[in-house]
């Protein structure tokens with residue numbers, strides 16, 4: 001049965017138009033508005049693209065009302081419980097879970113692309129020691145295209161996949177190098193005998209003077225966080241990667257743009273901002289004051305780690321991370337008063353009419369920082385963790401877009417400036 005048509009009529013001109021309706025896999029109805037300017041002479045106005053689909057994609061599905069998140073159809077809860085980050089990366093990149101042999105081959109491919117050109121370590125050493133690691137990441141990743149001239153024919157699907165694998169493999173190496181520069185430690189090169197997440201922990205925290213033993217609790221928790229942060233359909237940073245990609249820019253430039261977009265505190269920078277906020281709140285007795293500030297229209301303060309453009313229900317990732325935070329603290333035998341404070345803040349907020357009416361729930365960033373902190377990852381590196389994981393989503397979405405004819409992204413505007421006026425020479429002004 002075809003869709004009932006959506007018919008719009010312009011009373012002023014008497015013109016009318018049947019708008020085609022397309023439906024996604026889950027039946028979500030979407031109006032195709034492309035013909036509006038040429039038929040009725042109208043554009044649409046949607047700041048922040050709150051009601052606008054920018055593309056079709058088969059990678060990630062979110063149902064904000066039901067709190068559903070699936071990667072290539074697999075519920076995030078099942079992947080979190082039974083998979084690992086590299087397998088999820090394969091799934092997001094290719095669309096299918098790998099066989100054992102395919103996973104081994106993928107693991108080999110990623111492992112043997114983890115090294116970076118030594119000149120990049122020189123580049124990193126040029127930053128001031130207290131440079132924010134996200135500033136370093138954006139600069140260094142953007143410069144990768146200066147090092148990889150080979151196999152950069154983006155018309156060639158093999159070259160595209162190689163660029164994607166290179167970025168997945170090198171992000172942890174670059175991230176750890178940025179952290180070690182800040183600490184004044186010598187470079188730690190990737191160890192091929194370790195898996196993706198263990199290798200990253202070794203590059204981050206090993207010191208030449210003694211062996212570094214991977215803590216399995218830390219490796220498991222970080223691998224889970226990488227899975228949960230891997231992709232999230234057309235969020236701000238992924239949309240940025242797609243927009244930059246639509247111009248034909250090289251994939252390293254696209255991901256560097258994504259890193260910059262992710263850094264904002266309204267997006268991936270929120271995990272760092274949550275810990276800062278919890279420190280500011282300090283004690284449960286101050287929670288009410290901050291809740292009032294978050295509700296005050298005249299106060300720019302927002303409850304960091306709360307709210308979401310799509311989820312008007314509990315972010316399914318936040319539920320998983322909340323439980324994992326508890327487990328990690330228990331298994332590491334550490335307590336963190338910020339965990340208790342976060343739980344109390346959540347309890348009070350979710351009983352408050354303002355948050356309930358606006359459907360503001362904890363999002364992926366609310367509890368993740370508690371775990372990063374317990375693993376010894378400094379706050380300034382929290383968004384870098386997000387970027388390492390989200391690189392898989394960025395390159396998967398970039399590959400999907402590169403594989404289909406895509407017009408350059410070029411939104412219009414509602415012009416609100418002055419009408420035509422005549423230039424007047426400065427002598428007569």
Ligand code: SDX
Nearest residue numbers: 232235266267268270294302303304305306307308309358
């Ligand atoms: C991520 O898009 C993604 O998928 C992102 C992400 C991913 O995986 O890629 O999920 C990762 O970015 C998670 C979000 C992390 N950011 C934060 O935690 C920062 C705090 N949150 C807010 O800045 C806000 O909730 C956003 C930016 C996340 C979403 O903003 P929206 O959807 O544009 O909502 P809005 O700004 O229009 O707010 C709607 C109302 C407003 O009040 P009114 O104008 O209607 O009266 O809710 C209020 C807002 O003032 N509001 C909040 C609030 N978030 C929204 N009030 C207090 N505290 C908050 N956190």
